[in-house]
Amino acid sequence: MIGTIRLVLALLAAAIATPCLALWQFVALRTGWLDERPAPRIWHRLVTKLLGMRIRVYGEIAAGRPLLIASNHVSWTDIMVLGSLADVHFIAKSELAGWPIMGTLARLQRTVFVEREKRRRSGEQAGEIGARLSNGDPIVLFAEGSTSDGNLMLPFKSTLFGAARKALEANGGRTVTIQPVAIAYTRLQGMPMGRLHRAHAAWIGERALVPHLRELLSEGAIDLEVHFGEPVVATPDADRKQIAREVERQVRTMLSAALRNPA
Helix, strand or coil, rough: CCHHHHHHHHHHHHHHHHHHHHHHHHHHHHHHHCCCHHHHHHHHHHHHHHCCCCEEEEEECCCCEHHHHHHCCCCCCHHHHHHHHHHHHCEEHHHHCCCCCHHHHHHCCCCCCEECCCCHHHHHHHHHHHHHCCCHHHHHCCCCCCCCCCCCCCCCCCHHHHHEEEEHCCCCCCCCEEEEEEEEEEEECCHHHHHHHHHCCCCCCCCHHHHHHHHHHHHHHHHHEEEEEEEEECCCCCCCHHHHHHHHHHHHHHHHHHHHHCC
C-alpha cells in the first residue's frame, strides 16, 4: 500500500514538473533567451529525490575542457544521478530517440545518439562527439556499451574514445581531458547490498522500464556513491586503446573499493 502511494505521488510530482521544465528548455534552445543548463539539472535532481536516492560524491568533476567523462553503467538511473551533479550531456543508443517522453527529454538535453552496432559509422559518430567536446560540452560516455548487474564491470569499448582525437583535431592539437567516474549502488533501505540485492538497482537487457520504475519507487531509500577519478590527458599522439584501458582500470578500482567498503 505504501509503495503504491509513493508511486502515485511521485508520478504526480513528475507530471507537474516535467512539462514546465521541458518548456523552459525548449525556449532556451530555440531562442537563447534563457540559460539551457538549469532545467535538466533540476529535473534530474527531482527524479533522484522521488526515487529515494541518497548520493555521496567523492572528488569533483574536472575543470579542464574539452571534457569526456567515462563511466560504468548499471541502470537508466545513472543518467539521473550524473545529470543531478553537473551540467553534462550524454551519449545514448539511437533507439532512445524514438521512445515516448524519454526520447523527447533526451533530445532537449542535446543527447548524442549513436548506433553502436554499425561499426562503419563509428568514425562519423566519433566526429560528432568530438565536435561537441570542442565546443565545450562535457559529454558522458558509458564506456561498457551496455548496462551491467552492478557487481562486475564489462570491458570498456575503445571505439568512441576516438572522439578525443576528433576533438583534438577540431581544436588544433590542444589536449582533451578524459575523466574516469565510478557509480556504485551500495545500500538498500540503509542495509548494505549483497550481490543479489544489487540487481534491484540494475536495469539489464530487455527489462521493461515501467515495472523497474515501480519497483524502485516501492522500495525507495537507495544509497549510492559517485567517485570522480584522476583525469587522463589525451594528446595528439595518444592511443585511444591505451587511454580506454587506463580509464577502465581506474573505474574498476574505484568501483571495487566502493562495493567492498560502502560508506
